[in-house]
Amino acid sequence: MLSLLRASRLAHSYQLQAGKRGLASASAGPGFVNAVGNTPLIYLKTLSEQTGCHILGKAEFQNPGGSVKDRAAIGIIQDAEEKGLIQPGGTVVEGTAGNTGIGLAHVCRSKGYKCVIFMPNTQSQEKIDLLRMLGAEVHPVPANYNHQAREYAATLPNTIWTDQFDNTANMGAHYLTTGPEIWEQTQGKVDAFVCATGTGGTLAGVGKYLKEKSGGKVQVWLADPPGSVLHAYLSSGGKLVERKGSSITEGIGQGRVTDNLATFINDVDGSLTISDEKSIVMLYQLLDTEGLYLGASTALNVVAAVEVAQKLGKGSTIVTALCDGAYRYQSRLFSKQWLRSKELYDVIPDHLKKYAVLD
Numbered sequence: 373m374l375s376l377l378r379a380s381r382l383a384h385s386y387q388l389q390a391g392k393r394g395l396a397s398a399s400a401g402p403g404f405v406n407a408v409g410n411t412p413l414i415y416l417k418t419l420s421e422q423t424g425c426h427i428l429g430k431a432e433f434q435n436p437g438g439s440v441k442d443r444a445a446i447g448i449i450q451d452a453e454e455k456g457l458i459q460p461g462g463t464v465v466e467g468t469a470g471n472t473g474i475g476l477a478h479v480c481r482s483k484g485y486k487c488v489i490f491m492p493n494t495q496s497q498e499k500i501d502l503l504r505m506l507g508a509e510v511h512p513v514p515a516n517y518n519h520q521a522r523e524y525a526a527t528l529p530n531t532i533w534t535d536q537f538d539n540t541a542n543m544g545a546h547y548l549t550t551g552p553e554i555w556e557q558t559q560g561k562v563d564a565f566v567c568a569t570g571t572g573g574t575l576a577g578v579g580k581y582l583k584e585k586s587g588g589k590v591q592v593w594l595a596d597p598p599g600s601v602l603h604a605y606l607s608s609g610g611k612l613v614e615r616k617g618s619s620i621t622e623g624i625g626q627g628r629v630t631d632n633l634a635t636f637i638n639d640v641d642g643s644l645t646i647s648d649e650k651s652i653v654m655l656y657q658l659l660d661t662e663g664l665y666l667g668a669s670t671a672l673n674v675v676a677a678v679e680v681a682q683k684l685g686k687g688s689t690i691v692t693a694l695c696d697g698a699y700r701y702q703s704r705l706f707s708k709q710w711l712r713s714k715e716l717y718d719v720i721p722d723h724l725k726k727y728a729v730l731d
């Protein structure tokens with residue numbers, strides 16, 4: 373078991389570095405774009421003590437647009453600008469579960485572009501409302517949101533479809549920023565990185581950087597929610613099965629190997645599937661023991677980090693992504709009625725049920 377003194381020294385060192393980096397970035401330049409990145413690496417104390425490992429979460433919810441997708445949004449838009457694909461006053465169109473759209477809507481406001489979003493009509497109302505408050509035109513649609521975005525973009529002049537799933541400027545943003553930040557904040561003392569994938573940009577970009585920097589030593593694991601096919605794909609040596617089932621997590625889960633993920637999939641060391649039951653309990657536990665109010669994809673990532681820690685053994689350091697806050701989903705995740713409709717209320721331990729304050 374990690375001694376308390378050692379744990380607190382470690383925590384201090386991570387926060388110190390994060391603090392220095394935060395200050396540096398705050399003075400780096402004006403506007404939304406310059407405020408993205410350089411997020412703290414949070415030492416998750418209780419889980420680290422329980423496992424005898426160092427479980428660290430990259431605080432992507434602290435980006436100014438509130439999620440890990442701010443980085444991809446900037447990377448993709450800057451790439452399009454450099455390639456001359458969009459001119460001042462142009463329009464940005466994307467198919468998204470919400471967070472990429474929110475990142476893009478911020479970037480569009482800061483650069484004077486119009487933003488049009490197609491998203492599945494299954495996503496939380498909070499994300500739809502936020503997109504509209506950020507000035508985006510939002511189309512919640514029953515199916516094929518990404519194709520609809522592509523087709524709509526093709527009808528307008530000076531318009532780009534940002535194509536987050538297959539545009540590798542997405543993983544490039546994580547290769548250039550998130551990966552190096554994690555390496556620097558851990559001073560290269562990282563044994564594994566694990567996270568779930570939507571587009572696969574975070575996993576591929578961070579994974580590629582950490583593998584290169586460590587000469588292949590850092591293990592990279594993929595975590596899948598129910599209804600995603602990538603765990604089956606990886607554990608069967610590359611067979612794509614049909615999508616079945618669903619998850620309470622939003623923004624993650626895939627039915628195919630996207631071009632972003634394809635840049636790295638052959639280097640993934642292992643994969644896990646994490647049930648919604650485990651994710652919801654972890655979501656409440658993170659709130660109760662760490663004081664962190666985080667979304668369900670993050671809870672899943674942290675469960676996966678604990679499982680990878682147990683596989684690697686005591687003393688190992690595992691990093692994952694804390695993708696966004698629970699604010700975006702609170703009418704669902706803290707509602708007794710909604711949790712019951714998903715058969716998840718009863719799995720929450722009695723001492724944590726007090727957090728489910730909405731009816």
Ligand SMILES: Cc1ncc(COP(=O)(O)O)c(C=O)c1O
Nearest residue numbers: 471569570571572574623669695
């Ligand atoms: C809440 C949340 N978690 C995780 C992800 C997955 O990130 P990526 O698209 O880099 O795989 C997303 C995508 O936006 C998301 O919204």
Ligand SMILES: CC(=O)OC[C@H](N)C(=O)O
Nearest residue numbers: 468469470471472570623
């Ligand atoms: C469901 C999914 O893959 O979403 C992609 C990305 N995470 C987004 O929020 O747009």
